Amino acid sequence: MGQEIAFWALAAVAVASGVAVFVVDSMARATFALLASLLAVGLAFLLADLAYLGVLIILMMVMEMLVMAVFMVMYMMNPAGLMPMKMVHNQRIALLVSGGVFVLLAAGVLLTPWPERRGLPPPDPTRQLGLSIMGPKMLVMMIVGVAILATMISAVVLATHRGRYDWYGDALDAPRPADPVGGPDAEAAPRSHGPAGGHGGEG
Known part of the structure; x- marks a missing residue:
């Protein structure tokens, strides 16, 4: 009973968060609303004993949404995509297309002669x-x-551009790594040359 209640609660959260994607007025809020919806879907998969798919959905969606958030902070003109903006375009056509697709999918679910389970x-x-x-x-x-x-x-x-041999010398025995940036105050680390470990000049 508790598992069924949790499943329907997650289903409601997934649908409500999916609707919020088209209701909120900023890219950042839409991104995190979509993340909440997909996390609820992943948890619902876990409740259905589909552990692999549930964990896969959660991991993939968390990383994808975080990458989107990072790119919004880096490249969007408004701060982190938080400024209000119009999130839906061509509303009439979008409503007609989405409504038609929903009707077709619902008809397919209800009219398809699904096979009955045999065995365990x-x-x-x-x-x-x-x-x-x-x-x-x-x-x-x-x-x-x-x-x-x-x-x-x-x-x-x-x-x-540089590897560990550039940082610690040919024998990887430099006491400190060479400064990768350099500059007038940067002290370069001594580097060894050859397997014998003889130290050459600074580089």
Whole structure:
């Protein structure tokens, strides 16, 4: 009973926050209203024993909304997107399109002959969902994910102007790192050259 009450409460929060996205008058408030709506959806997934999807939604949406907030602070002309502005454009067309889509989706939900459940639910719904979606391609996607991560790390390493050898010398034994900025008052750290550890001049 308590789980059902929590589910419907989260559903109400998700819908109310989604409506608030189009009601508030600033980009920042709309961003955090959307974040609240998606967090409620993620928690509802957790209540439905879909732990993987729930955690995935929460993590992805939190990071995405925070990145949006950072970009608003950095690039928007008004302070952090908090100044009032018109958030909805082409209201009549938007209402017609959204109303038509809602009617079609509701009709599909009500008129579709959904199959009845046979047997008991699987002991691990997350694993079963992954197998149903990915099937035999699970290993390929895992390898691709690791390859993408390695590519991102390599791109960051190659994009950096200075590395640890520039900071601590060739043998990484400098007592203090070299100043990455430099300047008239910056004292450069001594650097060693070669595996023997002989110290050269300042650099």
